[in-house]
Amino acid sequence: MLELISVSHIFTRPAKEALTALDHVSFSVPAGHLLAVIGSTGSGKSTLLHLLAGLQHPGGGTVLFRGKDLGQAALHPNEIGYVPASDHVLSEVLTVRESVMSALMLRVAGQTKDERVDRASHLLVGVGLENVASHRVSTLSPTQKRRLKLALALVSDPSLVICDEFTDGLDAKSQSEMAALLKFITTDHPARVVIHATQMAANLAAYDTVVILHEGHVCFHGPSRAVTHYFSIQAIEELYPRLAKRPASRWGESWMRHRDSYYAAFKLGSAGESLKAPDEEEDGADSQRITLPANEKPAAPEAPAEPPAPAAPPLPSLQAQAQHLIQRRWTILRRNQREWTSQLILLVLAPVVAALLLLPNDHYLSEVTSGDTSPAVLWPAAYTCAMGWLLQILLALVFGVRNGAREIAGERPLYRRELAGGLRPTAYLLGKLGFILPIVILQTFLLGLTVEILTGGLPGFALPRLLLLCLTGIAFSSLCLAVSAHCRTAERAHSQAWTLAFANLFLCGALLGFPRVLGSVLHPLVTAHYGWSGGIETLKGTPLFEPLTLLVRTWFATPTLAVIVLLIHFGIGVLLTLRGLRKTH
Numbered sequence: 001m002l003e004l005i006s007v008s009h010i011f012t013r014p015a016k017e018a019l020t021a022l023d024h025v026s027f028s029v030p031a032g033h034l035l036a037v038i039g040s041t042g043s044g045k046s047t048l049l050h051l052l053a054g055l056q057h058p059g060g061g062t063v064l065f066r067g068k069d070l071g072q073a074a075l076h077p078n079e080i081g082y083v084p085a086s087d088h089v090l091s092e093v094l095t096v097r098e099s100v101m102s103a104l105m106l107r108v109a110g111q112t113k114d115e116r117v118d119r120a121s122h123l124l125v126g127v128g129l130e131n132v133a134s135h136r137v138s139t140l141s142p143t144q145k146r147r148l149k150l151a152l153a154l155v156s157d158p159s160l161v162i163c164d165e166f167t168d169g170l171d172a173k174s175q176s177e178m179a180a181l182l183k184f185i186t187t188d189h190p191a192r193v194v195i196h197a198t199q200m201a202a203n204l205a206a207y208d209t210v211v212i213l214h215e216g217h218v219c220f221h222g223p224s225r226a227v228t229h230y231f232s233i234q235a236i237e238e239l240y241p242r243l244a245k246r247p248a249s250r251w252g253e254s255w256m257r258h259r260d261s262y263y264a265a266f267k268l269g270s271a272g273e274s275l276k277a278p279d280e281e282e283d284g285a286d287s288q289r290i291t292l293p294a295n296e297k298p299a300a301p302e303a304p305a306e307p308p309a310p311a312a313p314p315l316p317s318l319q320a321q322a323q324h325l326i327q328r329r330w331t332i333l334r335r336n337q338r339e340w341t342s343q344l345i346l347l348v349l350a351p352v353v354a355a356l357l358l359l360p361n362d363h364y365l366s367e368v369t370s371g372d373t374s375p376a377v378l379w380p381a382a383y384t385c386a387m388g389w390l391l392q393i394l395l396a397l398v399f400g401v402r403n404g405a406r407e408i409a410g411e412r413p414l415y416r417r418e419l420a421g422g423l424r425p426t427a428y429l430l431g432k433l434g435f436i437l438p439i440v441i442l443q444t445f446l447l448g449l450t451v452e453i454l455t456g457g458l459p460g461f462a463l464p465r466l467l468l469l470c471l472t473g474i475a476f477s478s479l480c481l482a483v484s485a486h487c488r489t490a491e492r493a494h495s496q497a498w499t500l501a502f503a504n505l506f507l508c509g510a511l512l513g514f515p516r517v518l519g520s521v522l523h524p525l526v527t528a529h530y531g532w533s534g535g536i537e538t539l540k541g542t543p544l545f546e547p548l549t550l551l552v553r554t555w556f557a558t559p560t561l562a563v564i565v566l567l568i569h570f571g572i573g574v575l576l577t578l579r580g581l582r583k584t585h
């Protein structure tokens with residue numbers, strides 16, 4: 001049984017008064033029961049579902065599930081199946097079967113591949129998707145996407161299933177099919193409670209009981225057939241206009257006065273009990289009486305003994321979750337032609353751009369290498385070398401923006417769904433790093449190597465320079481990932497990551513030559529400065545170094561210091577990313 005006792009939730013809003021989203025909500029739902037929570041937009045349905053799913057903590061009151069106080073100890077993620085309203089929680093390029101297999105890999109430990117395949121087939125048959133199991137998610141109809149979201153929620157065989165707007169926005173036939181599907185999954189488990197929050201006051205007969213929520217107040221809870229009587233309306237379509245006629249608090253108070261007699265009536269024996277509609281007392285409306293049938297399921301707290309629920313399966317280890325996420329991300333990259341083409345173009349284009357800048361002045365570098373150190377050669381060679389190296393560093397920043405900025409913000413609804421299903425934020429972070437790091441290492445290595453080959457080798461030590469280029473890309477990718485983890489949308493994350501890249505360009509010091517004091521404050525924050533100046537230091541001992549120091553008049557980090565600072569930047573990026581991922585929770 002699920003029991004809510006006087007549950008309240010207040011949102012504090014900056015520069016506005018606090019908003020009571022749920023006001024002393026109380027009702028209970030026995031095992032094997034399908035409940036519809038109906039309310040117009042802003043009535044508090046999603047807030048209620050988030051509290052039940054453990055995504056938010058109630059401001060007050062108690063939520064009990066199978067006797068367990070969820071305020072004291074949250075349910076195991078595998079005891080809950082949460083079906084969000086948005087279709088963005090699905091990965092469009094995976095197939096239907098792959099999506100279910102992926103959910104199993106992330107949520108259920110200890111299954112062999114054959115067991116997973118069997119379980120996925122069973123679920124797909126259950127939700128009616130077996131015929132499209134090999135189709136990509138992007139090709140599914142809205143109804144099929146909802147069926148898939150339900151299958152993903154059911155992978156762990158949860159005892160509490162929570163669906164947000166599962167039938168909303170569908171045609172009448174699909175709505176009734178979806179309501180029937182919810183009824184089917186309710187009976188498919190010995191002790192399951194299924195709650196569906198919706199604005200659609202249609203197909204109510206499919207539900208065991210209905211809660212009407214209005215501006216955070218429970219205005220009714222009982223069988224759907226009693227709704228029209230309770231609100232003194234002819235048809236359910238009149239519900240919302242009727243609710244609008246009185247303040248929500250009055251509807252709430254009215255329900256509190258009538259609740260016990262309605263609950264008692266729902267449990268009556270064969271005689272039934274006549275009930276007055278609230279309006280008969282309060283508004284002097286026409287006297288209507290309803291006789292509630294004997295066989296209604298009781299909605300009162302004293303339900304029969306609970307059927308035993310199967311224990312929730314354990315979650316896979318952190319390593320198993322991370323490993324699966326890395327594999328899945330590479331599959332998504334392979335399937336997403338636009339994404340891999342743009343990565344490939346960047347991979348090829350970056351060395352070409354560097355070559356175009358360096359090659360016209362390449363002869364200065366060769367002349368210095370062959371011993372000509374006259375000022376007419378030395379100065380342009382030093383300038384070419386500094387600019388060529390800066391260009392590589394800036395391209396490493398571009399790689400960082402490309403790799404990190406959209407990575408998390410672009411799939412936040414998917415992440416939230418998987419988080420609710422037991423995905424660990426650290427596993428998700430490792431999954432992202434396991435995908436991004438090989439790409440950025442390949443990009444920067446290819447860029448550095450191409451430049452070295454085309455120029456016949458810049459003076460100084462090539463290997464530390466290559467390492468610094470890789471580390472700059474890695475550090476900046478992780479900082480962009482952190483930006484992504486803190487932004488709501490991919491577009492916002494992208495523009496903020498570019499702002500960070502441009503700030504790096506301006507603060508690099510190579511261009512502006514900050515005075516020592518200002519420089520020492522700014523430089524530790526500037527990834528590009530450490531990549532660039534550490535690389536310049538590798539020229540120490542060559543004839544180019546002195547003109548370079550005169551040319552840019554800035555402070556250079558030694559390669560070792562640059563490596564340390566870039567590693568610190570990487571660490572900061574990782575920690576901030578983790579913080580953003582945990583904040584989402």
Ligand SMILES: Nc1ncnc2c1ncn2[C@@H]1O[C@H](COP(=O)(O)OP(=O)(O)OP(=O)(O)O)[C@@H](O)[C@H]1O
Pocket residue numbers: 011012013019020021039040041042043044045046047048199
């Ligand atoms: N994070 C938040 N901060 C402030 N107010 C919020 C927040 N989330 C929801 N609210 C407010 O709380 C009230 C209830 O919101 P909720 O999303 O639960 O309603 P709902 O019935 O699910 O609406 P919809 O059907 O549009 O999703 C609304 O007035 C909403 O604006």
